[in-house]
Each structure stands twice: as structure tokens, then as C-alpha cells.
Amino acid sequence: MSYLELRDIHKSYYLGKEEFPVLKGIDLDFNLGEFVSILGESGGGKSTLMNIIGGLDREFQGSVSVDGHKLDHKNEKALDTYRRDTVGYIYQAYNLISHLRVIDNVLISLDMTTLNKEQREKRALDLLKRVGLGEQAHKYPSQLSGGQKQRVAIARALASDPKIVIADEPTGALDAQNTEEVLQLLNEIAEEGRLVITVTHSQSVADAGTRIVHMENGKIDHDEHLRDPYEVANVERLESRLLPASVAYKTAFKHFKFNFWRNFLIVLGTSIGLFAVILFSGLGNGISGYINKQVNDMVNPQVITVSRYQKKSQGSQQQAAAAQQTGATTATSGTASTKTSFSNKQIKRLEQVAHVKQVDKVYTASSVATKYNGHSATISSLTNWTASDTSNTVKYGSKPGKGEVVIDRDSVAKKISSKHWKSLIGKTIKLSYKTLNKDNKMVTVTFKAKVSGISATSNSAGMVSDNYVGGATLATAMKNANVDTTASSLAVKIDHLDNVKAVTKKINQLKTSQKRVYSATSVQSMISTIQTYVKLATDVLAAIASISLVVSALMIIVTMYMSVSSRTKEIGILRALGQSKRDIRRLFISESLIIGVASAILATAIAFIGQAVTNQLLSSVDNYAFVQISLTNVVTTFVIAVVIALLAAFLPARRAAKLNPIDALAAD
Structure with a gap:
């Protein structure tokens, strides 16, 4: 039984409905x-026959058997395995991959064997030495002569240790010596x-073999045995394997480096969009953090402000009317209506709520006159120091204690x-203001306090108090002037920041006689809204x-389509060596992913530089990092880049995988 058997091989091409027979019943045995x-003139069907033997052409009638097993030409995966295990190709046009070094061209086949990395590299070098190119291993094909390129092609064909070597016009482009x-x-x-099966139209080349099969007009018209075949020894041969994914990534990276400047422009264009996204995200982080810091510097975030719940229309209209009649500003909450103030019982109820650590009454005096050593000034709003206030407010000195301001x-x-x-x-100043007493008469509340500190947080809107009196100083002065000391506002301190939201909700839900009593708000909710x-x-x-x-995605798509078009022959070569459609898809997707990841790396680097420059420029506004790029921002950028790369590579990679290997090999 012969090793390779061809039976009744017919092949035709069609132009519309018109049939053009190329192979007309070929029967051959090879050992x-x-x-x-295989000798004959051009157009006689030699190359078509070789494509069928090599497992590249699947559209024909007849059968091909190898070592007693019939090849299933309808099973593409089986043919990939056949080419990977059994067949090695040598081409007239060499068909070396230009962006790979000589040794890498040989390693392409070896990557589909079970040898380890060290063994593969050793075998590649040994094969190159065998064909006289040991010193040219690290050159590129463009740096070799025609004869040297053909020797590389021979070394590549032998790399996977095939049993069948097909040489298509291997000497057609060589001089006599080569x-x-x-x-x-x-x-x-x-x-x-x-x-070894050689396709040639040269009689002298045919005479160098052991046998000549002459083809003419799609038929075998002569089969001559020149000498006996060489003896075949039982030698253990290399085993093949599917191409590892890592090889696709490495090959794609080599192509990326080979066309570095073209690819760099694509990476640069893509990184600009990614840079903008990451920088704006970092700016959002910084501004949110700045707002959070500013508010927390003024107000303790663990404190909830509690007032009496009332419908919007009822408010402090009575109090405002009274103030207009007297021409004075109300000094305490609750002077006009006890419905807006808290009783001791209601305060006690708040103190019993879980996680409440402390409850302070809040008193506010307006238009407070201050005098010292013959000089005076007016405090627009004076508040007693409570748990809601922070030491950050005091820029010089210390927070106020009892009898201090x-x-x-x-x-x-x-x-x-x-x-x-x-x-x-350290100096003692005199403070006084006018308000209504319990009898609804205008009185002057007067007291003295020692200056413990000076704040620097004044704002023109007057919305935030930056003048504070310590302890029960203000309440005592109010009591001495017969002014109502019930509080219309409370500062409720919570034991832990994580409990603030829950306690705020709990206080708002407290009821007396099925009526809501408390209205609680926290600085955290304010910050959350702003953020x-x-x-x-x-x-x-x-x-x-x-x-x-x-x-950027369109740029990558165009780049990948251009890459597929310019590497069509490379795709044919890889398929002929035994790579599958999946391997081809993976190759181009890998290249797109490299562009995407490189873009994300460059965008991140530029964004961090932009962060440093922006923060430096804004340092005159405040000594704070207004741009804060987080790890989440960076990870998100990489995810976006990878998704864009995958989407952009999908169609080009699919097109590359669908290319017919024969048509791809014939591309210019």
C-alpha cells in the first residue's frame, strides 16, 4: 500500500454556467x-493538483488517502491538522513573512509542535545552519538574496518534521548554482x-529526482521512475499541537513593532479620547472631595441638625411680623411661638435614640454689638459653640470655652x-444685642466674654456663622434678661459617621400623637446632593x-482592514502551515488589543501628567488636588480601550479568517 494515494481526481472551474475542466481523472500513488x-507546461493543472495534495483545495471530486486513511476534505479542522502534521511547503516566491526575522519565520512551524521553547529555538538554528544560514538567523527577509530566501523556505518546510514536502517551482527564481x-x-x-513532490516545467529539475510524472491538459500522460526511492527508516517524528494563544500575541506584537510609527499614530489618536475621559473623571473626584472637605471643615459630619417639623406655609411668619413691628431682629428661636421650639421632654426623647451621643441646644443672636477699648464692631450672627462646630473654623487661638468667644x-x-x-x-470684650423677652417686650441682652480665638471663614452672604460663644454663656445672659431659652434648633451628635444616615431617617420618623415632631437634616445629605x-x-x-x-474605533477598524489587505499572503502562508481560522482571527484581534492597551497606557500617563500640571496651576486658588485620578478611573479606561479594540477588530479579523488560503497565497 502506498503512503499517498490519489483516486479519480476531477477538478473544474466555472465562469457563470460554463465549465472549464482542469483535472480530468488523476490516479497516482506516492511512497x-x-x-x-510533476512536469508539464503552465496551465496543465500541476499547481491545482498540489493544492489538493496539500489539503488547501477542498472543492474537487475524487479521494486522497494518506497512510491508508482517507482525507475528509469537507472537514476543515481535519485538513488543518493534516497540514500541521504531515505537509511542508516550499514556494517559488519564497513566501516569507517580511516583518519576522529569519529565525522567526522558521519558528512559525515549530510553534505548532510539542517542543519546549529552548528545543524549538535550537531546532530552528540547526535547520538554518543545515541550509547554510546560521549567521543570518536574526536578519529580516528583505536583507537576504533570492537563494538565501529559498533556503529559509526549505528550513521552514522541514521545521515541523513533515512526511510530505511540496515544492512549487522551487528553483524558478534562482540562478544555476542556487x-x-x-x-x-x-x-x-x-x-x-x-x-518530496516538486512541481516544475524544467526538464533538468525533473531529472534530479527519483521519478517524473508528466501532466498535460489535466491528465497524466507519462510516469517514469528514474531510480529507486530512498530507503525509509523508522524514525520518531515530532508531534504537533494546536497553536497556543500566546504565539498569536507575540506575532501580533512583532508586527506592531515592525510598523511602529504607523501604529503609534493610531495609538496617539485613540489615547486622546481616553485621556479626556480619565481626566474629566479625575476632575469630578477632586471637586467632590474639595466640596466634602470644605463642608466638613466648617461642620462636623457626625452631627445632625434637628428643628421642629412644620409645614412650609407656617414657618416663622409670626416672628417676622413681630420683628417688623419693633424694628428688631429676633434673637432666639421660639420667642414668637412655642410650637417652633423643643421641650425638655422632646430633647430627652432624642437623647434616647440609638447611636445618639450628645444633644446640644442651639442659640443664635443677631446684630450683636461688640466693644473693646473704645472701639466697636457688629457681629451679624453669634452662635453658641456646639458639637456641630469644628476646630478648623478657628484659625488663630482655640475654640471657646465657658465665658469665651x-x-x-x-x-x-x-x-x-x-x-x-x-x-x-485673651482680651475681654463686651457684647450686647436687642431682642424680645418672654413678655414680648424689647430688651437688651448684655454679657462679657474673653476672646479665645479668631476665625477667618467670613462670607459675604452671611449664611455661615463664624462667631461663636462657648458653653452656657449666651443662655445665661438670655436668662438674666428674661428671654426665652427654649431652643428651636438642636445639634445631635452621632457616635459614628456610618450611622448618621440611619439616625437621620429614624428621627424624621419619630411621632407624638401620630404627628411628626422632628425635622432632621445632615451635612452628609447636602454633600451627597452636591456631589x-x-x-x-x-x-x-x-x-x-x-x-x-x-x-478612534473607526481608526482602528480602518487600520485592521488595511492590515488584513496588506497581509493577505501572510494569511495564506499561515493557513498552509496548518493554522486554523481561529488562529487567524486571534492574530488580528491580538494586534487590535495591543493598540487598545497601548492607547490606555499612553492615555493614563498623559492624564497623570495633566493631573500634576492642573493641580499646580490651581494651587493659587487653594492648596488642594482638584484633579484626583483614582484606580477605578484607570481600570475603567483600560476596560473601555479593550472593548473598543475588540469591537473594532471583530469584522476585519472575521474577514481575514474567511479568506481562501489558495486565493490568499496568490495575492500580490
């Missing part, structure tokens, strides 16, 4: 150790017990002593910036 030359050397190598290959630098301290305002710390708006704004900016990512 290992033979060097068979032709003789290549023919000698082919004889040596046959002598090793392989089947903190005054604002610009609106109070500098007006009392413009040059030596810091010296007011929601900040996030919305930054997300909108990031979304606008991400429009450029669509352009």
Missing part, C-alpha cells in the same frame, strides 16, 4: 523516500525518508484693632469627550 517531479544547491537539499530531504477676623477683629487684631486673643450634581456635570463632559472614542 516515502521518493523525490517526484538551483543545484536547492536540488541537492531536496534529495537529502527525500533520503531522510520523506516524500471666637470672633471673625475681617468683620470684627480688624474693625476693633486694624493693626494688632491678633492681640485681641450628585458634580458627578452629573463630569459625566456629561466625559461623555462629550468620549465622542472622540468613536473616531
Whole structure:
């Protein structure tokens, strides 16, 4: 039984409905150790027959059997395995991959064997030394002569240790000396017990083999045995395997490096959109953090402000009317209506709520006159120091204790002593203001307090109090003037920040006689609302910036389609070597992923540089990092880049995998 058997092979091409027969019933047997030359003129069907033998052409009638097993030409995976295990190709046009070094061209076949990395590299070098190119291993094909390129092609064909070596016009582009050397190598290959099949139109080349099969007009018209085949020894051969995914990534990276500057422009264009997204996200983080810091510096986030619950229409209208009639500003909450103030029982109930650590009454005096050493100033709003206040408010000195006061630098301290305002710390000043007493009569509340500190947080809107009196100082003065000391506002301190939200909700749900009593708000809810708006704004900016990512995706798609077009022959070579459609898809997807990941790396680097520059420029506004790029921002950027790369590579990679290997090999 012959090693390779062809039975009744017919092949036709069609132009519309018109049939053009190419092979008209070929029957041939081949044995290992033979060097068979298929001789004939161009157009006689030689190359078509070789494509069928090599498992590249699947559309024909007849059968091909190898070592007693019939090939299933309808099973593409089986043919991939057949080419990977059994067949090695040598082409007239060499068909070396230009962006790979000589040794890498040989390693392509070896990557589909079970040898380890060290063994593969050793075998590749040994094969190159065998064909006289040991010193050229690290050159590129463009740096070799025609004869040298053909020797590389021979080394590649032998790399996977095939039993069948197909040489298509292997000497057609060589001079006489190189032709003789290549023919000698082919004889040596046959002598090793392989089947060498050469397609040629040269009689002198055919005469170098052991057998000549002459084809004319799609038929075998002569089959001549020149000498006996070489003896075949039982030699253990290499085993093949599916191409590992890592090889596709490495090959794609080599192509990326080979065309570095073209690919760099694509990476740069893609990174611009990614950079904008990550920078705007970092800006959102920074602004949110800045707002959080500013608010927390003024108000303790563990404190809840509690007032009496009332419908919007009822408020403090009575109090405002009374103030208008007297021309005075109300000094305490609850002077006009006890419905807006808290009883001791109601305060006690709050103290019993889980996680409540402390409850302070809040008193506020308006238009407070201050006098010291013949100088005076007016405090727009004076509040007793409670758990809600933080030491960050006091820029000079310390927070107020009993009988002490903190005054604002610009609106109070500098007006009392413009040059030596810091010296007011430790001095006792007189404070007074007018308000209504329990009998609804206008009285003056007067008291003295020592300046313990000076704040510097005054704002023109007057919405935040920056003047504080310590302890029960204000309440005592109010009591002495017969002013109602029930509080309309409470500062409720919570034991832990994580419990603030839950306690706020709990207080709002407290009822007496099925009526809601308390209205609780926390600075955390305020911050959350502000941050929601900040996030919305930054997300909108990031979304606008991400429009450029669509352009980036189109750039990658165009690049990948161009890559497929320019590497069509390479695809044919890889398929002929035994790579599957999946391997081809993976190759181009890998290249797109490299572009995507490189873009994300470059975008991240630029974004961090942008962060440093922006924060430096904004340092004059405040010593705070307004741009804060987080790990989440970086990870999100990489995910976006990978998704874009995968989507952009899908269609080009699919097109590459669908290419017919024969058509791909014929591409220019």
C-alpha cells in the first residue's frame, strides 16, 4: 500500500454556467523516500493538483488517502491538522513573512509542535545552519538574496518534521548554482525518508529526482521512475499541537513593532479620547472631595441638625411680623411661638435614640454689638459653640470655652484693632444685642466674654456663622434678661459617621400623637446632593469627550482592514502551515488589543501628567488636588480601550479568517 494515494481526481472551474475542466481523472500513488517531479507546461493543472495534495483545495471530486486513511476534505479542522502534521511547503516566491526575522519565520512551524521553547529555538538554528544560514538567523527577509530566501523556505518546510514536502517551482527564481544547491537539499530531504513532490516545467529539475510524472491538459500522460526511492527508516517524528494563544500575541506584537510609527499614530489618536475621559473623571473626584472637605471643615459630619417639623406655609411668619413691628431682629428661636421650639421632654426623647451621643441646644443672636477699648464692631450672627462646630473654623487661638468667644477676623477683629487684631486673643470684650423677652417686650441682652480665638471663614452672604460663644454663656445672659431659652434648633451628635444616615431617617420618623415632631437634616445629605450634581456635570463632559472614542474605533477598524489587505499572503502562508481560522482571527484581534492597551497606557500617563500640571496651576486658588485620578478611573479606561479594540477588530479579523488560503497565497 502506498503512503499517498490519489483516486479519480476531477477538478473544474466555472465562469457563470460554463465549465472549464482542469483535472480530468488523476490516479497516482506516492511512497516515502521518493523525490517526484510533476512536469508539464503552465496551465496543465500541476499547481491545482498540489493544492489538493496539500489539503488547501477542498472543492474537487475524487479521494486522497494518506497512510491508508482517507482525507475528509469537507472537514476543515481535519485538513488543518493534516497540514500541521504531515505537509511542508516550499514556494517559488519564497513566501516569507517580511516583518519576522529569519529565525522567526522558521519558528512559525515549530510553534505548532510539542517542543519546549529552548528545543524549538535550537531546532530552528540547526535547520538554518543545515541550509547554510546560521549567521543570518536574526536578519529580516528583505536583507537576504533570492537563494538565501529559498533556503529559509526549505528550513521552514522541514521545521515541523513533515512526511510530505511540496515544492512549487522551487528553483524558478534562482540562478544555476542556487538551483543545484536547492536540488541537492531536496534529495537529502527525500533520503531522510520523506516524500518530496516538486512541481516544475524544467526538464533538468525533473531529472534530479527519483521519478517524473508528466501532466498535460489535466491528465497524466507519462510516469517514469528514474531510480529507486530512498530507503525509509523508522524514525520518531515530532508531534504537533494546536497553536497556543500566546504565539498569536507575540506575532501580533512583532508586527506592531515592525510598523511602529504607523501604529503609534493610531495609538496617539485613540489615547486622546481616553485621556479626556480619565481626566474629566479625575476632575469630578477632586471637586467632590474639595466640596466634602470644605463642608466638613466648617461642620462636623457626625452631627445632625434637628428643628421642629412644620409645614412650609407656617414657618416663622409670626416672628417676622413681630420683628417688623419693633424694628428688631429676633434673637432666639421660639420667642414668637412655642410650637417652633423643643421641650425638655422632646430633647430627652432624642437623647434616647440609638447611636445618639450628645444633644446640644442651639442659640443664635443677631446684630450683636461688640466693644473693646473704645472701639466697636457688629457681629451679624453669634452662635453658641456646639458639637456641630469644628476646630478648623478657628484659625488663630482655640475654640471657646465657658465665658469665651471666637470672633471673625475681617468683620470684627480688624474693625476693633486694624493693626494688632491678633492681640485681641485673651482680651475681654463686651457684647450686647436687642431682642424680645418672654413678655414680648424689647430688651437688651448684655454679657462679657474673653476672646479665645479668631476665625477667618467670613462670607459675604452671611449664611455661615463664624462667631461663636462657648458653653452656657449666651443662655445665661438670655436668662438674666428674661428671654426665652427654649431652643428651636438642636445639634445631635452621632457616635459614628456610618450611622448618621440611619439616625437621620429614624428621627424624621419619630411621632407624638401620630404627628411628626422632628425635622432632621445632615451635612452628609447636602454633600451627597452636591456631589450628585458634580458627578452629573463630569459625566456629561466625559461623555462629550468620549465622542472622540468613536473616531478612534473607526481608526482602528480602518487600520485592521488595511492590515488584513496588506497581509493577505501572510494569511495564506499561515493557513498552509496548518493554522486554523481561529488562529487567524486571534492574530488580528491580538494586534487590535495591543493598540487598545497601548492607547490606555499612553492615555493614563498623559492624564497623570495633566493631573500634576492642573493641580499646580490651581494651587493659587487653594492648596488642594482638584484633579484626583483614582484606580477605578484607570481600570475603567483600560476596560473601555479593550472593548473598543475588540469591537473594532471583530469584522476585519472575521474577514481575514474567511479568506481562501489558495486565493490568499496568490495575492500580490
